Amino acid sequence: MPRIFLILLITCGFSQISKAQDYLYTESYNLLNDMLENKSNYNFKKAVFSVENAYNNGTLDTIYLNQKIDFLTTLANQLLESRTLEYQGKDKENISKYASLFTVLNDTIPIKDIKDNNYLYEPFDYNFDDPFGHNNWNSMFVSNLLMSRKGNCHSLPFLYKILAEQLGIEAHLALAPNHIYIKHRSEKDGWYNTELTSGIFPIDAWIMASGYVHIDAIRNGVYMKALNNKESIALCLVDLAQAYQTQEFYDLDFVIKCADKALEYFPNFVNAMILKTEAQGKKIENILYEHNTDFTDVNKYPETSTIFLEIQNQLTVIHQLGYRQMPEDMYLNWLVSLKEEKEKYANKKINNYINTTN
Numbered sequence: 001m002p003r004i005f006l007i008l009l010i011t012c013g014f015s016q017i018s019k020a021q022d023y024l025y026t027e028s029y030n031l032l033n034d035m036l037e038n039k040s041n042y043n044f045k046k047a048v049f050s051v052e053n054a055y056n057n058g059t060l061d062t063i064y065l066n067q068k069i070d071f072l073t074t075l076a077n078q079l080l081e082s083r084t085l086e087y088q089g090k091d092k093e094n095i096s097k098y099a100s101l102f103t104v105l106n107d108t109i110p111i112k113d114i115k116d117n118n119y120l121y122e123p124f125d126y127n128f129d130d131p132f133g134h135n136n137w138n139s140m141f142v143s144n145l146l147m148s149r150k151g152n153c154h155s156l157p158f159l160y161k162i163l164a165e166q167l168g169i170e171a172h173l174a175l176a177p178n179h180i181y182i183k184h185r186s187e188k189d190g191w192y193n194t195e196l197t198s199g200i201f202p203i204d205a206w207i208m209a210s211g212y213v214h215i216d217a218i219r220n221g222v223y224m225k226a227l228n229n230k231e232s233i234a235l236c237l238v239d240l241a242q243a244y245q246t247q248e249f250y251d252l253d254f255v256i257k258c259a260d261k262a263l264e265y266f267p268n269f270v271n272a273m274i275l276k277t278e279a280q281g282k283k284i285e286n287i288l289y290e291h292n293t294d295f296t297d298v299n300k301y302p303e304t305s306t307i308f309l310e311i312q313n314q315l316t317v318i319h320q321l322g323y324r325q326m327p328e329d330m331y332l333n334w335l336v337s338l339k340e341e342k343e344k345y346a347n348k349k350i351n352n353y354i355n356t357t358n
Helices: 003-036 044-055 062-082 092-106 142-148 155-166 204-208 215-219 229-244 252-265 270-290 302-320 328-340 348-354
Strands: 109-112 118-121 172-176 179-186 190-194
Touching: 003 044, 003 229, 003 252, 044 062, 044 142, 044 155, 044 229, 062 092, 062 109, 062 142, 062 155, 092 155, 092 179, 142 155, 155 172, 155 179, 172 229, 190 204, 229 252, 229 270, 252 270, 270 302
Parallel strands: none
Antiparallel strands: 109 118, 172 179, 179 190
16 A cells, blocks of 8 residues: 555545544533523533543443442442431531432442342542543543542542432532542531542631632632532533643634633633633744744734733732642642641541431
């Protein structure tokens, strides 16, 4: 076979793969957009799996994953029927469901299979090997969590929210530096935090102890805010863009479109702002490369000058909102501190009424 023909064949093959994958990303974007604009019914599980399916080239086995989710939902329901929560309040039914989900994700549970054999259900573990998805972006996904039984501060709260909605209750995602956790509200004690990476109910002081939570970031809803469902879909849009960026070739305009749509429904979503500014920076690099020059000439051309001004304005807003970047090693140390200082940071009220009786 002539070499030039082989090169064309390979190039065309990759082009077809790229087009097919771009279609999946566009399809996921349209789904998320329709949920935000009320053109289709909100479904967090469907939103999450659409992102993960796009990244995995349409090979996501949703039948298998739904079976896993159904099993966990059934296990949570069985716990509800077999024990009583030591909590008195009009919202006891919901609090009991939250407690059962917490047990399913964090505790060892003795159960019987359909043949009446006894065995222990093991909880999920934290993935310290690749907590940020640097080696494999799949490490960030619920699908990988369900298959490997190891997750992180992204996949664990996402799975919790999915399971909560399977049980007919609401779960609020919340953000901290490099982190996602769950916020609930009880009639007796108000808002409380559920931390799934450590299996603890921490007080707000633990989040402040990171050293990277500025009071302005709390005041502006950057951190520690209970997100509504549309804001949670905005998180999925940023996930979609980040997954899209792992491709060798990608369209910067698609990344910016995802960020803009996320900011439309979550205006102070700093991760979306950072995503957009980074994409705009790469656009500038590409334009200057075409002019055979570098960043020293950024203000020489109207297009790059305009984009650069937008970036400067956005970075100013990010800083004013109270965002401070937290190094990854400090983040991991902060996570470990919760286990090492349980007595200092545990919410005693929640620990007390999460206790159950058979």
